[in-house]
Amino acid sequence: NAGVTQTPKFRVLKTGQSMTLLCAQDMNHEYMYWYRQDPGMGLRLIHYSVGEGTTAKGEVPDGYNVSRLKKQNFLLGLESAAPSQTSVYFCASSRLGQSNYGYTFGSGTRLTVV
Amino acid sequence: ELKVEQNPLFLSMQEGKNYTIYCNYSTTSDRLYWYRQDPGKSLESLFVLLSNGAVKQEGRLMASLDTKARLSTLHITAAVHDLSATYFCAVDLNQAGTALIFGKGTTLSVSS
Numbered sequence: 001n002a003g004v005t006q007t008p009k010f011r012v013l014k015t016g017q018s019m020t021l022l023c024a025q026d027m028n029h030e031y032m033y034w035y036r037q038d039p040g041m042g043l044r045l046i047h048y049s050v051g052e053g054t055t056a057k058g059e060v061p062d063g064y065n066v067s068r069l070k071k072q073n074f075l076l077g078l079e080s081a082a083p084s085q086t087s088v089y090f091c092a093s094s095r096l097g098q099s100n101y102g103y104t105f106g107s108g109t110r111l112t113v114v
Numbered sequence: 115e116l117k118v119e120q121n122p123l124f125l126s127m128q129e130g131k132n133y134t135i136y137c138n139y140s141t142t143s144d145r146l147y148w149y150r151q152d153p154g155k156s157l158e159s160l161f162v163l164l165s166n167g168a169v170k171q172e173g174r175l176m177a178s179l180d181t182k183a184r185l186s187t188l189h190i191t192a193a194v195h196d197l198s199a200t201y202f203c204a205v206d207l208n209q210a211g212t213a214l215i216f217g218k219g220t221t222l223s224v225s226s
Contacts, residue, residue, distance in 0.1 A: 033213065040123075042202060042218035043157075058213060090156065102147050102159035103214065 002026050006091050006106035013081045013113045021076040021109050023091030030096035032074035033058075033103065034066060036087040043090065049074055050096075081113045116141050118205050120217035127193045127224045135188040135220045137203035146179050146186045147204040147214060157202065161188075193224045 004025045013019055023032065030051050035043040035058075045058030049068040063085060065077045074093075078085060088110050092103040117140040127133055137146070148160040161170045163179035163186060170177050174197065176189045186203055200221045204214040 035216075040218060043204075043216040045207070045213055045215060048213045056213075058207075059215065092157075102149075102162050103157075104159075105157045107156045 004091055004093055004104050004106035006089075006109050008109060009107065010110045011112070013078075013111065015082060015113060017081050018077070018079050019081065019111075020078075021089055021091075021111075023074045023076070023093075023106060025072055025074075025093040025104070027093060027095075027104065028071070029093035029104070030071070031094045032068065033092045033094075034064070034074065034076045035090045035092065036060065036085075037090060037108075038087050046076065046089075081111075083113045085111065086113045087111060116205060116207055116215050118203060118215050118217040120201075120203055120220050123218060123220055125220055125222045127190070127222065129194055129224055129226045130192050132192065133190050135190070135201060135203075135222075137186040137188070137217055139184050139186075139203075139205045141205075142181070142184075143205045144181050145206045148177050148186070148188055149202045149204065149216075151200045151202065151219070153199075160201075188220075190222070193222075195224050195226065198222055198224045 007022045033048040034046040044060045047066040049055045052071045067075045091106040094103045119138045146163045149157040151157045161177040166181040168179045174191045179186045200219045202219045204216045207213040
């Protein structure tokens with residue numbers, strides 16, 4: 001049971017380039033989330049999804065887009081990367097109506113934009 | 115806008131000492147979560163507090179929730195080096211378990 005898998009684990013981008021981060025979960029969870037973690041800022045919610053085909057904005061959505069075409073996958077896109085998007089990105093998932101279990105997190109993607 | 119504030123943000127402790135981390139939040143919620151993160155690692159769920167007055171304990175850590183005061187505490191008893199990590203509290207954005215908003219974290223360093 002792999003849980004939540006993020007790819008890639010590391011990436012260096014040049015300013016203006018685009019990329020997609022992939023999150024896949026094999027637990028049949030309905031909810032999925034993307035967070036970014038920066039030193040001294042904790043984790044900030046970028047976007048989340050409460051089911052296939054639905055997404056919603058979190059605390060810091062600007063500069064990112066997401067898609068949830070399949071229940072098990074949640075994609076995070078950067079259309080034109082900026083140095084301010086240098087961060088560690090975490091994906092997480094959780095069960096519908098099972099908030100007593102908290103989230104399962106992936107291992108993170110370390111992104112550097114130069 | 116939901117705000118979640120932790121204090122202290124940094125905590126240096128001696129082994130064997132007790133201390134408490136505080137988590138205040140700005141809106142009504144009856145669910146609060148605590149996570150642990152080791153350097154360079156992902157987040158691990160520690161406690162899920164689901165009602166006013168909830169108390170949970172695991173080893174040297176005990177978490178409690180006071181929804182009226184919008185306050186949760188994480189109490190550390192007789193600290194050991196293995197507890198060195200960053201601890202985050204998180205509160206539901208939508209009060210339905212759909213999205214968690216995290217505090218900035220408390221980095222705990224335990225030395226002998």
